[in-house]
Amino acid sequence: MEETKTTKFKHFLKNNIMFFLTIIICIIFICNFRIIQVSGNSMDSTLADKQFHFAKLTNEINRDDIIVANSEILNCVIIKRVIAIPGDTIEIKNNKIYLNGKLLKENYIKEDMVTDDIESYTLKDGQYFCCGDNRNHSTDSRVIGPININDIIGKMIF
Secondary structure, eight states: OHHHHHHHHHHHHHHHHHHHHHHHHHHHHHHHEEEEEOOSSTTTTTSOTTOEEEEEEOSOOOTTOEEEEEETTTTEEEEEEEEEOTTOEEEEETTEEEETTEEOOOTTOSSOOOOOOEEEEEOOTTEEEEEOSSGGGOOSHHHHOOEEGGGEEEEEOO
């Protein structure tokens, strides 16, 4: 009788293995990733309005990462590129960004940026300076200030 229960259990597992694997994969996905829809044109030409992408939930953020963050000031979720990380010095003069005193080369921006100057300042721990790739049509750290690590949901993995 004991062999029958064991045999039935093995048969049950064998017939349902794909179901259990799917459940496990879904749980892993839900705990580590989010599906994000782009809203607006601030990341043109890198990301287009209404596209769907995956974001990995993490606070390990590096320069050039595209992050997803909550903005209390804008009262929405924003998607921007990380230009500077904690400890970096950022300055904008004559429509150019200087990172740690050197002109930042940006081959991903849609067009030359036209913006106000920002005096040189150093980002504190947990602060990230982020901008949209479509600079002339982006409300970003140039306007709302640095993004705090606690507001970052994750980074885009496409």
